[in-house]
Amino acid sequence: MNLHLKSIKELRGLLDGADLTAQELTQYYLDRIQKLDPIIHAYITVNEKAMEQAEAAQKMIEAGAAGPLTGIVLGLKDNICTKGLRTTCASKMLEDFIPAYDATVAEKLEEAGAIFIGKLNMDEFAMGASTETSFFGATRNPYDPERVPGGSSGGSAAAVAAGLCVAALGSDTGGSIRQPAAFCGVTGIKPTYGRVSRYGLVAFASSLDQIGPIAKSARDCAYLLDAISGQDPKDMTSRPSEAVVPMLGESVEGTVIGVPKECFGEGLDPEVRAAVEKAIEKYEEMGCVIREVFMPSLKYAVPAYYLISSAEASSNLARYDGVRYGYRSKEGKNFEEQVIATRNEGFGNEVKRRILLGTYALSGAQFDAYYKKADLLRRRIKKEYEEIFRICDCMITPTAPEAAFKFGEKGGDPTELYLADLYTAAVNIAGLPAVSTTCGYTKEWLPIGMSIVGKPFAEGEILNLADAFEKKFNYILNDFCL
Ligand code: GLN
Numbered sequence: 114m115n116l117h118l119k120s121i122k123e124l125r126g127l128l129d130g131a132d133l134t135a136q137e138l139t140q141y142y143l144d145r146i147q148k149l150d151p152i153i154h155a156y157i158t159v160n161e162k163a164m165e166q167a168e169a170a171q172k173m174i175e176a177g178a179a180g181p182l183t184g185i186v187l188g189l190k191d192n193i194c195t196k197g198l199r200t201t202c203a204s205k206m207l208e209d210f211i212p213a214y215d216a217t218v219a220e221k222l223e224e225a226g227a228i229f230i231g232k233l234n235m236d237e238f239a240m241g242a243s244t245e246t247s248f249f250g251a252t253r254n255p256y257d258p259e260r261v262p263g264g265s266s267g268g269s270a271a272a273v274a275a276g277l278c279v280a281a282l283g284s285d286t287g288g289s290i291r292q293p294a295a296f297c298g299v300t301g302i303k304p305t306y307g308r309v310s311r312y313g314l315v316a317f318a319s320s321l322d323q324i325g326p327i328a329k330s331a332r333d334c335a336y337l338l339d340a341i342s343g344q345d346p347k348d349m350t351s352r353p354s355e356a357v358v359p360m361l362g363e364s365v366e367g368t369v370i371g372v373p374k375e376c377f378g379e380g381l382d383p384e385v386r387a388a389v390e391k392a393i394e395k396y397e398e399m400g401c402v403i404r405e406v407f408m409p410s411l412k413y414a415v416p417a418y419y420l421i422s423s424a425e426a427s428s429n430l431a432r433y434d435g436v437r438y439g440y441r442s443k444e445g446k447n448f449e450e451q452v453i454a455t456r457n458e459g460f461g462n463e464v465k466r467r468i469l470l471g472t473y474a475l476s477g478a479q480f481d482a483y484y485k486k487a488d489l490l491r492r493r494i495k496k497e498y499e500e501i502f503r504i505c506d507c508m509i510t511p512t513a514p515e516a517a518f519k520f521g522e523k524g525g526d527p528t529e530l531y532l533a534d535l536y537t538a539a540v541n542i543a544g545l546p547a548v549s550t551t552c553g554y555t556k557e558w559l560p561i562g563m564s565i566v567g568k569p570f571a572e573g574e575i576l577n578l579a580d581a582f583e584k585k586f587n588y589i590l591n592d593f594c595l
Contacts, residue, residue, distance in 0.1 A: 117276025216313020295562020
């Protein structure tokens with residue numbers, strides 16, 4: 114039985130109908146991980162207690178107390194704290210860090226009876242777009258192991274695509290859920306800022322970070338999103354929201370879709386452009402109304418994003434001093450020297466680059482010249498979205514300027530990799546929700562992603578649009594090379 118190709122709903126049927134036990138499903142994935150993860154390298158840690166969780170889930174099912182995710186096998190990005198289970202953030206700094214508490218999302222999923230099969234690889238501290246900066250080595254793209262899976266949630270997207278878990282959680286600060294989902298041919302949603310509690314997510318840029326699902330389909334994403342959403346007293350920026358699953362299956366007729374001209378200009382690969390444009394035509398066939406819109410400030414989104422996110426990161430990462438927890442260097446004759454040695458040895462190059470950039474942008478003389486300007490741009494970008502949403506229900510853009518690239522291809526100038534966020538970073542800057550789904554393939558059979566961006570808390574609408582497309586054009590994962 115090809116269980117890894119089944120949707121959450123299909124697995125639910127098998128589990129509730131006693132055709133499959135949670136232990137069998139867990140064993141199935143453990144076997145697949147053992148067989149395939151040496152090639153893909155999606156996991157940093159496999160959870161030794163997964164079978165115990167499966168037993169508890171099976172009891173819930175047998176007692177008739179199962180919810181949508183009871184017994185469903187999930188992977189978590191390794192920046193989501195899990196009590197008693199190593200959480201490394203793919204950094205030497207946290208190589209041996211075992212949290213004493215669960216992130217709110219982990220707690221909610223555990224209560225729902227989900228099984229955590231392991232912790233997934235990522236760019237170090239979620240800084241990157243290729244998963245190449247992981248201290249534990251890169252993850253490979255299941256469509257072509259010579260290519261990157263995208264990042265920073267590359268492990269999450271690759272694990273879902275390769276059938277190494279049913280679904281996963283990632284985090285998105287500037288595109289880290291959507292871009293790897295696009296590169297690996299799966300679906301991922303970055304929720305509205307505040308929909309999902311950030312408590313227990315290792316902070317990168319607190320005003321931009323959101324946790325969200327990556328799964329084989331929009332519907333599977335919806336199940337996970339409903340399970341993790343909600344106001345949390347431990348995160349003052351979290352807000353209550355409505356369930357999205359009941360909104361799936363509604364007609365999309367009459368939906369007004371904005372297509373920003375600036376997202377189809379320079380820098381966009383012709384094959385990606387063709388696939389996204391074709392998808393937009395399909396929406397027209399489904400009865401949607403297409404409108405051209407304008408985002409003149411989109412060109413500033415990447416620089417504004419890197420300034421804001423690095424500034425926040427420089428402050429958030431100040432806590433890694435080797436004193437409280439995490440890696441501690443043996444070098445240094447006094448406190449200051451030891452902190453310097455710890456940070457020098459514990460952080461990788463990209464993390465150091467961001468800390469330097471952020472500290473510089475926040476320093477007295479530079480504050481007005483850089484941070485303040487980035488903040489002004491943030492307001493401008495937000496306003497442009499607000500204007501678009503006055504006349505449109507949502508927007509469609511490419512997820513990334515190109516399909517998955519080869520390892521080392523962008524090794525030279527780091528800013529080359531920063532351009533991977535061209536279409537995604539503005540969405541975080543404005544705090545909006547966006548879902549990426551597969552809309553086609555290149556000549557080399559690499560997946561191409563499109564993003565549907567919604568109004569604040571309109572996750573139900575954009576997931577419904579993605580679901581309608583997936584159902585009609587069936588771009589859902591096939592059992593490819595693996
Ligand atoms: N690629 C972006 C960066 O490197 C996005 C990262 C993210 O969303 N976590 O910062």
